[in-house]
Amino acid sequence: MIRHKLVAAVGAGALAVALSACGGSSNSSGANATASGTGQPWILGTTDTVTALDPAGSYDLGSSTLEYNLYQTLVTVPPNSTQIVGDAAKSCTYDDPQTLTCKLNPGEKFSNGDALTSADVKYSFERAIKIQDANGAAIYLLGSITDTAKDGTVTLNKGAIETPDPETVVFHLDHPDTTFQYVLTYPGAAAIVDQDVFPADKKLPDDQVIGSGPYKLAQYKSGQQAVFELNPNYSGPNQGKAPQVFVKYYTEPSALKLAVQNGEVDVAWRSLAPTDIASLQKDSNLTVASGKGSEIRYWVWNVGSGVGKQLAVRQAAAQVFDRTAIAKDAYDNTVDPLYSIVPPGFGGQKNSFKEQYGAPNVAKAKQILQKAGISTPVNLTVGWTPTHYGPNAEDEANEVQRQLESSGLFKVTLKSTEWEQYQTIYKQGAYDLWLLGWFPDYPDADDYLSPFMVDGGFFQNGYKNPQVDKLVAQEQGTSDQAKRQQIFGQLQDIAAKDVPFIPSWVGKNTAVYGKGMSGVESTLDPSFIFRFWLVTKNG
Numbered sequence: 119m120i121r122h123k124l125v126a127a128v129g130a131g132a133l134a135v136a137l138s139a140c141g142g143s144s145n146s147s148g149a150n151a152t153a154s155g156t157g158q159p160w161i162l163g164t165t166d167t168v169t170a171l172d173p174a175g176s177y178d179l180g181s182s183t184l185e186y187n188l189y190q191t192l193v194t195v196p197p198n199s200t201q202i203v204g205d206a207a208k209s210c211t212y213d214d215p216q217t218l219t220c221k222l223n224p225g226e227k228f229s230n231g232d233a234l235t236s237a238d239v240k241y242s243f244e245r246a247i248k249i250q251d252a253n254g255a256a257i258y259l260l261g262s263i264t265d266t267a268k269d270g271t272v273t274l275n276k277g278a279i280e281t282p283d284p285e286t287v288v289f290h291l292d293h294p295d296t297t298f299q300y301v302l303t304y305p306g307a308a309a310i311v312d313q314d315v316f317p318a319d320k321k322l323p324d325d326q327v328i329g330s331g332p333y334k335l336a337q338y339k340s341g342q343q344a345v346f347e348l349n350p351n352y353s354g355p356n357q358g359k360a361p362q363v364f365v366k367y368y369t370e371p372s373a374l375k376l377a378v379q380n381g382e383v384d385v386a387w388r389s390l391a392p393t394d395i396a397s398l399q400k401d402s403n404l405t406v407a408s409g410k411g412s413e414i415r416y417w418v419w420n421v422g423s424g425v426g427k428q429l430a431v432r433q434a435a436a437q438v439f440d441r442t443a444i445a446k447d448a449y450d451n452t453v454d455p456l457y458s459i460v461p462p463g464f465g466g467q468k469n470s471f472k473e474q475y476g477a478p479n480v481a482k483a484k485q486i487l488q489k490a491g492i493s494t495p496v497n498l499t500v501g502w503t504p505t506h507y508g509p510n511a512e513d514e515a516n517e518v519q520r521q522l523e524s525s526g527l528f529k530v531t532l533k534s535t536e537w538e539q540y541q542t543i544y545k546q547g548a549y550d551l552w553l554l555g556w557f558p559d560y561p562d563a564d565d566y567l568s569p570f571m572v573d574g575g576f577f578q579n580g581y582k583n584p585q586v587d588k589l590v591a592q593e594q595g596t597s598d599q600a601k602r603q604q605i606f607g608q609l610q611d612i613a614a615k616d617v618p619f620i621p622s623w624v625g626k627n628t629a630v631y632g633k634g635m636s637g638v639e640s641t642l643d644p645s646f647i648f649r650f651w652l653v654t655k656n657g
Contacts, residue, residue: 157359160635160655162648163366163374163383167506167537168340169253172321173309174246177255177576179388179557179646182305184344184365187650189309189329190354192220192239192287192302197652198410198643200561202299205354206234206310206330207287210302215294215595220302222285227351228312229334236281241313247274248319253541255306258569258576259559262291262298266573294595300560307559332356332651333363341367346650358651371509378404378630384655385638387629387648389508392450398630405635409642411626412461414556414566415453415507417518418544418619422580425498426550430490432617435498435551437475437483438525439518439620448513453623458610459570461624463644464563465599466606470614471621480525487527495529498522501549506537511553514622545578553622557646563606564593570619571609581618 166180173185190206204210210220226234246256247264250272257264263278280288291298302308310330316322325338332352337345344365348358366383368374375394378386379401390398399406420426441455454462457469475482487494500522502515515532522528535543544552554577559565569576571586586609593605613619627642637653 157361158634158655159362159364160360160384160653161364161366161382162650163368163377163386164388165368165371165374165505165508166388167367168324168344169538170251170321171324171327171335171338172316173242173254173305173307173311174249174256174316175251175254175321177253177258177306183388183648184335184346185305185309185329186331186647187333187346187363188327188331188335189305189311190226190234190331191305191308191310192222193299194303195300195561195645197640197645197647197649202303205303206239210299212296212299215296216291218289218291218298220287220289222287223354224285225353226330227353228315228330229328229349229351230312230315231351232312232314234310234312234330235284236287237284238313239287239310240279240281241318242309242311242316243279244274245311245316245318246307247272249321251321255304255559259301259304259307262293262295262301263289265292293591296597297560297562297564297594300562300565304559332358336362341369343367356649356651359654360650363650363653369505378632381632384635385629385631385653390628390630391509392452395452395628395630396450404630404632405638406628406630407639407642408626408628409639410463410644411624411628411646412463412558412561412644413625413627413646414456414459414461415514415622415625416456416459416554416556416619417551417622418554418575418577418579419581419617420547420550420552420579421618422574423547424550425496426579428490428492429616430486430492431496434483434486434496434527435522436471436614436617436620437486438478438480438521438527439475439622440478440521441622443521444514444517445623448510448517449623449625453625456621456624459613459619459621460563460566460606460610464561464566466563466603466610468607468610470607470610474611474614478521480527483525483527494527495523496527497529497531498550499531499533499548501533501535501540501544501552503537503540503553504534506540507553507555515553551620558644561645563603564590567606567609567613568594571613575618579618581616583612583616586612 168180169178170176192207193202193210194205207220208223257272264272266272278290333346334349336347346363371391374386377383419432425431445453445455457472460467519530522530568590574580589605593602629638631638634656640652641649
């Protein structure tokens with residue numbers, strides 16, 4: 119998400135907030151809560167890519183999958199829950215809506231034996247903000263304790279983090295923000311690192327990172343393999359049983375499919391093609407498991423320049439956008455059409471795009487453009503990335519091109535770029551419209567609204583709306599859930615009218631695993647956190 123400082127003030131009425139928002143330590147891992155290490159090593163196969171294992175330089179699922187197992191955050195969210203519980207902290211409590219105090223568990227240690235103290239927590243936030251990596255999460259997630267200059271430079275607010283003693287951390291927020299507690303659960307913004315190991319002004323090489331989580335990194339070869347071992351200094355509740363977990367990386371879903379069929383990996387997760395999943399469901403030696411999903415795909419407009427600056431162009435494209443056809447023809451109906459940037463199941467979700475545009479209608483789209491005096495066809499440069507989102511991203515891009523051009527209102531030029539370059543050039547205006555995906559940082563509708571609608575979103579598309587800023591400030595500043603959900607609905611309606619993006623689809627959290635594996639279903643929840651400590655392999 120993105121949390122640059124909001125310009126709107128929050129009224130006094132919004133200050134009524136639950137002051138004990140964070141509970142005690144997590145004990146979510148059930149039978150896995152003993153550090154026996156008696157299970158067998160197991161192998162996870164994935165096509166996800168890793169941007170960085172230093173949390174200061176990553177904001178993507180491939181990286182956070184490893185980081186959730188390597189690092190601790192102050193608080194966390196257990197599987198299939200929205201309740202915040204302690205992790206490195208035994209509690210985090212709002213003293214008032216702008217002051218959050220966290221008490222660390224005594225005796226916390228990093229995997230190298232160094233003590234984890236409040237100084238390490240403060241250092242972790244300070245360095246992430248100082249490094250200000252373009253692919254990092256800190257500059258987007260930590261707006262409640264930072265200030266952003268006109269040139270985009272982000273600095274930590276003076277006095278924003280205090281450490282009165284080795285086991286206490288106090289956050290002073292620059293505006294009432296009851297969602298900041300959720301930010302502390304995401305490793306890309308809030309993972310705790312060892313101040314004696316991680317440099318203050320640059321990222322640590324991936325193969326050198328250490329943390330205080332259930333597992334430690336024993337070996338890492340980018341794009342090939344990561345090897346995890348139990349962290350002997352971890353004393354928390356999420357004790358793993360497998361002495362080793364291997365993560366193998368594949369460039370193609372077809373290769374991942376063969377790997378799980380042949381027993382080269384024990385679990386295949388992220389991402390198999392829909393046709394591969396259908397095929398694997400027929401294999402009696404494998405189990406295809408799915409949990410509730412909140413993975414979404416959406417198309418972002420460049421609102422700051424080019425044809426995307428014209429509201430009528432954006433609205434006309436939304437009017438011909440056919441999500442049902444995308445789900446059917448690009449994904450074999452393994453995903454569901456999405457009519458809001460907020461997926462179903464989140465409080466306050468509203469199908470605003472369906473209410474605004476109804477069924478795809480070329481005549482209505484043509485009328486929108488004619489009324490604005492825009493000649494057709496409108497030339498669009500449309501971007502997508504071929505590997506990061508799996509093979510069906512190309513099918514989706516082709517389907518979107520087909521829909522837009524078959525209307526007779528648009529002429530589309532498709533361009534594809536690999537992920538690392540893609541996430542840089544789309545911010546530089548390389549495309550009029552481009553494809554992105556999203557996984558939640560935390561289980562709240564705010565995480566699907568403020569990251570996309572405040573200050574151009576994390577994708578920096580140039581969209582700004584003062585009313586949005588005011589509404590986001592109001593919902594973040596109150597714990598009144600009925601009021602927050604009402605505001606969420608307003609924000610979704612504004613998004614449908616302004617069309618800074620077009621929601622496309624929502625998918626399930628699916629994994630395929632072989633015989634002898636257990637616990638996989640336990641971690642397939644909407645958070646998309648793959649918790650190694652929950653998974654075991656029997657001998």
